Each structure stands twice: as C-alpha cells, then as structure tokens.
Amino acid sequence: MNATAPTGAARLKGLMFDLDGTLLLSDRSLGNYEILPGAAELLTELARRAFPFVVLTNGSAYPPAEQAAKLRGLGLPVRDEHMLTPSSVAADLMVRAGVQRALVLGSSGVGQALRDAGIETVHVGERGERDVQAVYVGWYPECTMKSIEAACEAIWAGARLYVASDVPFFATKQGRTMGYSYAIVGAIRRVTRAPMILTGKPSLHALRFVARRLGLRRSDVGVVGDDPSVEILMARRGGATCFAVTTGVMAREEWERQTGLRRPHQVLRHLGDLLESVVPEIRSK
Numbered sequence: 001m002n003a004t005a006p007t008g009a010a011r012l013k014g015l016m017f018d019l020d021g022t023l024l025l026s027d028r029s030l031g032n033y034e035i036l037p038g039a040a041e042l043l044t045e046l047a048r049r050a051f052p053f054v055v056l057t058n059g060s061a062y063p064p065a066e067q068a069a070k071l072r073g074l075g076l077p078v079r080d081e082h083m084l085t086p087s088s089v090a091a092d093l094m095v096r097a098g099v100q101r102a103l104v105l106g107s108s109g110v111g112q113a114l115r116d117a118g119i120e121t122v123h124v125g126e127r128g129e130r131d132v133q134a135v136y137v138g139w140y141p142e143c144t145m146k147s148i149e150a151a152c153e154a155i156w157a158g159a160r161l162y163v164a165s166d167v168p169f170f171a172t173k174q175g176r177t178m179g180y181s182y183a184i185v186g187a188i189r190r191v192t193r194a195p196m197i198l199t200g201k202p203s204l205h206a207l208r209f210v211a212r213r214l215g216l217r218r219s220d221v222g223v224v225g226d227d228p229s230v231e232i233l234m235a236r237r238g239g240a241t242c243f244a245v246t247t248g249v250m251a252r253e254e255w256e257r258q259t260g261l262r263r264p265h266q267v268l269r270h271l272g273d274l275l276e277s278v279v280p281e282i283r284s285k
C-alpha cells in the first residue's frame, strides 16, 4: 500500500486536510495545540507552489475565520477562505433549503457561519426557539437536558435536524476524546426518530462543498486524514483519492487491516510524502 503512489495521484489538482490527528493535536479543552511534524513545512511548501488546498475539520467550536487565525498563529498558512468547518457546510445547505431561522445547540462560535450566511440563530432559552426550520447540533459541552428537550420540540414542530459531526471520538493529546454532537444527537434521535442531515465528514455534502471551494471535480481531490470512518470513507464514497496518516486515531498496523471503503489508497510515512505522490511535477521545477 505504501511502496508506490496510488494510480493517478500525480494528477490530483487539490488537497483537503483533516485537522485533529492530521495537522495538529489539541488538548481536550481545544485550547492548546501541538502542530504535528511536517505539517507547517508541507502547507508552506504547497502555498509557495500555489497548489490548492483547504482544511476541513469536523470541529465546530470555532468560526472558520477564527480557527484559521489560530492556525496561522501556529505557523500553518491557512487563509480564512480555505478553513472549512461543518458549520460552513451547514450554512450552505440551509440557504439552499430556504432555512431562515435555526435553533443552535452549540457553544458561542458554532452558529457564526450560519449568521454570516444570513440565517438567524436562536439558542435554547431564547424567544422563538421552537419557531425554526432547522435544529443545528455542534460542539456543545454545556448541553443540558433542557437543550435536548428544546431540540426535540422544535423537531416535533417541523424543524429538520442538521448535525456537525457524527463521530464518537477524535484524537487529542490525551487520547480519544468524546464527540459531543454524537452524544447529543443520539439522545435527540432516540426521542424523535428524526432523520439527520450530516454536514461534516464523512458526508458527501462535505466533500461536494470541498470540491466546489477548490473549484475541482471530486475525482481531482486528494483527501488526507487520520480516521477510516471519517476522511477515508468520505473520499471513497465520493470518488476522491485518500491518504492516511498514523498520527491520529489509527496506528500503521490498524490501517493495514482496513478493507473496502475504509481502506486508504496510501498510508503516508509522513506528511512530506505528499510532495512526492501528488505534486512531483511541481517539485522538479
């Protein structure tokens, strides 16, 4: 799986990077970051070569521009418009669906991308919490049973359920850390049985949004991530090429055991491998 680059990899025209476990590790409070080896060098080199890339996290805690500024402060050259979150995808889907007001189950930054897109957001306890066309669940460590109840009542009144991340855990410096929206949505759906619209990875909504932001077809995009059920599954479903790293939730031996839609096209020894696999013709210039 590693000796040679996947067929066609050199023809890829853009890259999408996962954040946690791929470019950095945060601590559980998301306040303290450690950039992973080679990440700053790789992105700096891609930027220098004008090779298109975006970063798509499943984290919704920070608005995209705020997250991008944090990353730049740590030496990762990510422009605001190249930082994507599930809230970016949610805003796009909601605008297309005609959503005007959404109940947000999330900490203060979660709804910013929605507001930037012209959608009014309300939080639990505010006026009009049931008079919404959408419920959006993101990073919400402050969630209470009242929040879940408000979401269920909005859904019973006709709102559709949008979810940032359906991932039970992600990689941090302290190891596996629980995904809040996964737990919250589990409770809401147990009560309402409402279908959910997943906006983050591994949904094809997310990959389509990435491809559109890069101005490419999905088959021209290389997806780089640490989780077989997140980045790899999304890329395989959507016809993109996928690269796995061993710095997040999976060790190399675990990657070797993956099959079908969870098997990457290539396991990277380090992020710098991408310069060989994906952009060699640029490198030789």
Ligand SMILES: [Mg+2]
Residues within 6 Å of the ligand: 018, 019, 020, 021, 022, 170, 171, 225, 226, 227, 248
């Ligand atoms: Mg990850």
